Amino acid sequence: MKLQQKKHKYMPIGYKLMLTYMFCIIIPISVIGVVSHSMYNESLREHTSTNVKGTLLQLRDNIDYKMEEITRISTQLYSDYDFYRNLRSYEEGWENYDRMSKKVLPKLDVAIQSTGMKIGMSLFLKNESIPEIYSNLSGLTGYQENSSIYQIYHMKRIANKSWYKEFPTEKYGETMKWWQIERDVDNNRISLLRRFIDTYNPLLPNEIGFLRINVGISEIFDSVNYTKIGKGSIILVKNEFGETLYQSGELPENYANEAELNKDYLTISEAFGNQSWKLIALVPTTILEQDAMKIRLLIILMCLICCVVFSFIGIFISRYFSIRINKFVYVLNAYREGDLHKRMSYRGKDEFSQIATALNDMGENIEALIKEVYLTQLQKKEAELEILQSQINPHFLYNTLSSINRLAKFGQNEKLQQMVLELAKFYRLTLNEGRTMIPVPTEIEQANAYLEIQKIKYGDRMEVLFDIDPDIWPYETIKLILQPFIENVLKHAWCGDHIHLRIVGRKEMDGILFRIIDDGIGMRQERIDQIFDPKGHMNTGYGIRNVDQRIKLQYGSEYGVTIFSRVGIGTSVQILIPARRSKREQHGEGV
Known part of the structure; x- marks a missing residue:
């Protein structure tokens, strides 16, 4: 009875094997499930991000093309020496009329007609011998939505404007800026601003005029459409100050801050232009969650099935090995206590049979071997130290x-x-x-x-x-x-x-x-x-x-x-x- 009670004071090897087996199975399966789900989510996000980024690149190229068209017009006039020469001429009377009608105004006409967009061009000149022209179209005094116009003013009209004073220092051939000035915000337009300088000496720029080309924001960003990304998405165009220039899609109003917005939307951005503008796409995470939920349920189901199947296998394996291991433990405990005369009998022709035979043989000479090896190692270590020392x-x-x-x-x-x-x-x-x-x-x-x-x-x-x-x-x-x-x-x-x-x-x-x-x-x-x-x-x-x-x-x-x-x-x-x-x-x- 006492021996029987002692046996139940510790956990049998079969239970330990079973628990270890379950531990080693459940954790890897759980890890595999979590990692698989995480990898799928990441893959889904990457796939969505790649697709959206490709769409943004197409939109960016389209916007860049239209903005470069406007820039090309300004560069055409900016680098035209003959155009500059006529703007610097102070001749009056018939010569002035002839020069403007044959040299200056035709070039402005060609410039505003060279794109398919409806643009407004304002040229401000220091040369006050050139008369102001308020519209190139007869009978028109302002901008018309269905036409492109140009106007010529004297520089004194903008000399005290804050946007003119804040315009960057001139670098020949480089300085230009897209900016919403005057009534651009009210009219939903934006202007390209550029200074005209005397081309005789680019190193010492002498301002002779200022060019403003304005165009409708919807005309530049007409390709920006949230439907190209997906239902519920939003596409924003922001300038270098973080201000929204254009928006496609409705942004919810119940978000307190950007952190909350980022939780419900996947944000992808692409820079464009020369002024650090950004094209930002907000993709609802609910679209991603719908597909992720299906995969999550499938992974959980597969993990549960694997756990049940492996549990039954574990029970069988633990019972098979525990019976045999207990026999070896009994003999090994005897060896540990110094009783090297214990032997075990084992029937069979598997590896356990070979282990039993080896244990029986080992018991005959293990004590002598331990002593011999121990003494040999001590002597070898001392000999090596003496050799190195010598x-x-x-x-x-x-x-x-x-x-x-x-x-x-x-x-x-x-x-x-x-x-x-x-x-x-x-x-x-x-x-x-x-x-x-x-x-x-x-x-x-x-x-x-x-x-x-x-x-x-x-x-x-x-x-x-x-x-x-x-x-x-x-x-x-x-x-x-x-x-x-x-x-x-x-x-x-x-x-x-x-x-x-x-x-x-x-x-x-x-x-x-x-x-x-x-x-x-x-x-x-x-x-x-x-x-x-x-x-x-x-x-x-x-x-x-x-x-x-x-x-x-x-x-x-x-x-x-x-x-x-x-x-x-x-x-x-x-x-x-x-x-x-x-x-x-x-x-x-x-x-």
């Missing part, structure tokens, strides 16, 4: 002895004595009673001893700055991780006669970061890559690779050496190790 500075002693020999030869006894003392200090710290791990202060002292030896050799040509944070003193490190990089700088990084070297030590979160910074010649990225991945360049950066391997072997792959360098600027080497206190420090804290 490879450090194989040529440093030879170079230093050569320097000592040179000092002795030239009788520099004081430097000779100092170098011998520093060399002895360096190797005393390096040997360190055969220990691999040393306190951080000892590593700094060891690097300083090496630098003292090099200072005897290089003198004032080498400047060194230690920037060590005292917070890292209580920690320990693998020995000889700084000296190889200092040696590498002095050996390869010289740029001219001097070199500056900075050694930084900081505690960063749970690690200690050393940096060796120089202002030498730097390295290319290809060179850095060869150091850490030689591939045929085994002699390249051997010392750097040695330090990196020792750190990774001791602490793990997340620690090691990183190099940043710029050619002609210098190199910064970063050495990251974990902040671990020495056993002596830990013992002191415990006491």
